[in-house]
Amino acid sequence: MMKNRRHIKWGFLFFFLPVVLWLFLLIVLPHLELLRLSFTKANTGKFTLDNYLAFFNEPIYWLTFVRTAGYSIIVTFIVMVISLPVSFYISKIVKERISGALMILILVPFWVSELIRVYGWMILLRESGILNHFFVSIGLFKEPVEMLYNDITMIMGLVYTSMLFMVVPVIGVMDDLDNSLIEAAYDLGASKTAIWRTIIIPHCASGLVNGGIIVFMLVLGSYLTPNLMGGKNSLWFTEQIYNQIILYFNWNQGAAFGFLLLALSSLIIWVLLKLTKQNLKEVVK
């Protein structure tokens, strides 16, 4: 295109300036400030490593940290396993008209605030809750059982709240999968498992990684679900950050925790991308 030189500059600046302002004022500088605070002593403002040392010297902190990361990975994996057949069903098995309707149905719950969803689960699961009423009345349970406040329930809650972010990208790639590939594999005598293993899952890899990253990040950074559904033993790392900042007024410690969480999440995503030979730029497309 033949462009007038001055025009290029103006058009470019019009797009460039807001984006740079956004990224620097809201992303880069705040995180640099976070980094700076994490290396300074509360009240005195002097350089210190104490905030990080406190983390490593105090088993409780890094245990929470490891626990949070471990559970986040487990949740991500469970979400992947559930999403695959669900997306396959919606994208490939049902008639197209129904698949559109199912898609709407899948999306609806996730447009409702996380708090409300968790709250609904609490009403369902508590000892005096609806599931217990139901199971006792049909005689499955002799007496109500507490289903809340344990790790399994918490994992279920986290799976629930992050489901959508896996299903949507996976359906996206599943839609792109040419049916004739499956037909060809079937025609060549492949079994169902072989088709899944060799055709469907490899094809969906990019969607799975994409969803995996989002789910992992959401779970790792979630606050409400572990806080409300988790048991008396469950401490989530975000809760630690919240506690440091809001309850103990120790912003510097909170900043160090925040930075560690950021480093951890980046590291795990980096490893995940390396393992699956994907590239962040490609994945977010």
Added chain:
Amino acid sequence: MKKVVLVLMVLTILGSVLFAQASAETKNPVLRIITWSGYAPQELLDKFTEQTGYKVEVTLSNNEEMISKLRATRGGGFDLAQPSQDRISSVVEQYAIYQPIDYARINTEQIDASLLEAVKKNTLVDGKSYAVPHVYGTEGLVVNKALAPDVKDFKDLLDPKYAGRVSYRLKRPTLIGMGFSLGYDPFALYSDPVAYQKFLDEMEKILIAGKPSVKTYWDNGDQLLQSLRSEEVWAASAWEQAGWKLHAENPNIDYIAPTSGALGWVDTFAIPAKSENLDAAYAYINFMLEPENAAFFTNRETYGTASKDAVNYLDPEIKANFTRGLPPEVLANINWYPTVPAGIEEMEGKTLDKIKAAR
């Protein structure tokens, strides 16, 4: 095409109006209060608006969040706060988030004199006081007497007999209450961090050992009330308000002051350093402490009030609560929270985290 232009224009106008409004609101005759849930009943707010013309915006919070919020705004963003009296002087020293109270503008004769003096003394910084008492109450035990007849003191919550049927908060009152009931005097140790840390380590061991009895560590009132009401939990450490509320529904459940003494707190009015509506703030303080209004509040929330003559307006069953739950000998035995020195909360926080994370 025209539609797009129209929509965009509407959005821009709407947006700018909203932004303008957001900034204009600070100049409106609005009183922004950060307070505890239930402290500002709608009826009283309506009445206040009617009398003074000030509109009230309520933000629900608790002690820690109040401090955090005000610290982040450096004492701005709100016109009136209601922290507990023990959480004022140290944050004033550290972050200067409150301004001294001009007691000349307070209608002091409607306030219980001894409470006012105590609060003034506890919030004294550099010769100036920073708070006016509003509500007082105690933290003790809420017990379902039919199911857990033997719970008399905080330490009974550790009893393996009640495995999975006990609930308390994983917050500092639990550490302190347990401390008193196990024969310590945590408040006396405040001044000596080393000794206090030793005390905390003891408590950590005891509370971790006591974990099997705990159903869940409650951290919201809803959770507590529901689990007690449904008899999922038989005994909990909680405020008298919860106990009395439940008592009205189920006479088996009631508030008990622990034998080692209930923990007494006083919630106050304090004015943030950058309050933008001092007139309204003072008017609100005086309004809330008018006997009639204070009594309305107490009748509703069942907490005691600092308003001297409110007792004349109390409902009989609310009065009965006080005579049943907080008779004079119990009142005399209350361990009132002293001011929390800086640094203590962090030590406590670490201990609480360890307890929570322990298996």
Added chain:
Amino acid sequence: MIRSLPSSKRYRGGFTLFIVLYFIFLFAPLVVTMVLAFNDSMYPSLPWQGFTLDWFFGNGPEKYGIFHDQTNLRSLYTSFKVALAVMIVSTFLGTCAAFLFEQENFRFKNALYFLMIAPLVIPGVILGISILMFSNTIGLFIENHMNVYASFLGPGFPLVVLGQSSFISTIVALVVSARLKKFDHTLEEAAYNLGANKAEVLWFITLKYLRPSIIGGAAMAFLMSFENFNTTIFLVGSQATLPINMYMQVRDGSTPVINAISFLLILGTSIFAVINLSKGNKKIL
């Protein structure tokens, strides 16, 4: 396997059962929450005490329905205001970013692109605290050096909007980029060729082409802002948004008015979702 391939009845039945269970899992908490909005009880849980509309229309003294609950109404209004502002800000920023990264070339483009997608992998909690700390530092600086109290730098409406926009803009940018990528640039050339100037091309051709994705991105921005909790919790000032306010209420003992709000939200978002989706925007994410 897929529509066109034969499969055993058991396989098909099993699959359908799995999907049915999945949808029950998805909707159970929502349905429960909605039903309990009509429970004539003071507590948002079982047992069922009879039907009432008080939690919508009640006007004290015992029951304040949502339409008379000043605090909740105000937070609802705040949420709308915040969401609208976030929608405008992030749609603008996101669209700028899409144009910048799809159409322009400049030094450090890759680095800047990486920065732009970074918010996707930063937990919301950390975005919240870093922006809070950064603005606090600036605010303190201004206060100490210029003796002016910059109230907009403290927690409050502007900070909430900026904090939410910091990552929602990225999502809008990705949505718009996806469509811009498919844009056929000869359309622009054709328009130039027919005598349109740069502004006219942008308005009549490019933006018009992008319109569905911009609207979709804006809608997503609105909803994401409306339900955001993790970032907002640190930045909110005297005007709590709905999720924050609801969290505070649940924490301090709530009434079924929470369920009533949830009911309205679920209903509202469902209607919104259906309208949006029936227009053919199958891909929401």
Added chain:
Amino acid sequence: MDKALSVQNITKRFGDFTAVNQVSFDVEDGKFFSILGPSGCGKTTLLRMIAGFYKPDSGTILFNGKNMDGVAPNKRPVNLVFQNLALFPMMNVHENIAFGLRRRGEKGPGVDKKVRELLERVGLPESGKKQISQLSGGQKQRIAIARCLIMEPTVLLLDEPLGALDAKLREHMKVELKNLQSQVGTTFVYITHDQSEAMVMSDMVAVMNNGHFEQIGTPQELYHKPKSSFVAQFVGNNNKLRVKLHADSSGNTIARYADQYDFKLAQKLETANENEEYDLFIRPEAVIINPGDGRENFHILPVDVTSILFDGGNSRLLVQPLGTEEELVVALPQTREYDYIRSKDRIQIGWDMNKTVCFKRSDWKLYDEE
């Protein structure tokens, strides 16, 4: 007569690569001018320079004698029909056609009237309300042209607009386009890689290769009197015989084919080096099957028939000259005269020596393109 378009010594480089090299040509008003060349020859670059999307490195472009240097594409009296047509999918047919007029600031019923007239002229009245996606390939074609014609451009540029159509429709559109052009009288500059399109429609054709024009002429001139090996091969079908030249005693140029057949040439060519390689071109339809003896200035070649390609009026024989591995194409007139020929038969073919052209071998391959 005015020159609607005059291009003088225009050059465009992209880095080291010279896309268009010193090209000059004139197009007279009202003519159908084609630029024919394989893909990558620079014809699209040339077209985009004329449209104003590229700025030439040197040279000038004039419309009706007016220099276009520095004139933005939206200010030039020229319109372009894009290869993919570039119809605006977010507008209907009417809006597409009216787009240019509106940009020019025209308003009101005048615009509607013009659009309707033009729709009628391209044979699509009543389709103004249609969406672009509802149109067939040929209809889109016509709308794209109508959208440009409504601007009454001095020159209408067309960038292989028939490329996307299927074969039958393309044949049809060729004729239609030519008729449309003669009807409206607008100057058309048409670029294509399809020699048949260029030949059928054009008044003048420029054959372009490697950034420069090999030859400009009427279709007949190009076909019968190619001026280069490239033109000979690119325009129409041609058999290429790899030969070496030498002069015989009487000074005639003799082409030796496959080291055994000598063909006397009508042209006189310099033969500096006996081993220099040349190509001898003979069109399939100039080849006579079993010509018999006793013709003057005639070349005879014995061949084996490898296959018979029956294609109605376009039927051909594939033959292999004896002693070679090469294959020649011979037109097979369907006069039933040659029905006796079977595959693997040995026959003779021959041609008039005046119907051959001979050029120095150039390392240019036709079929690795496209």
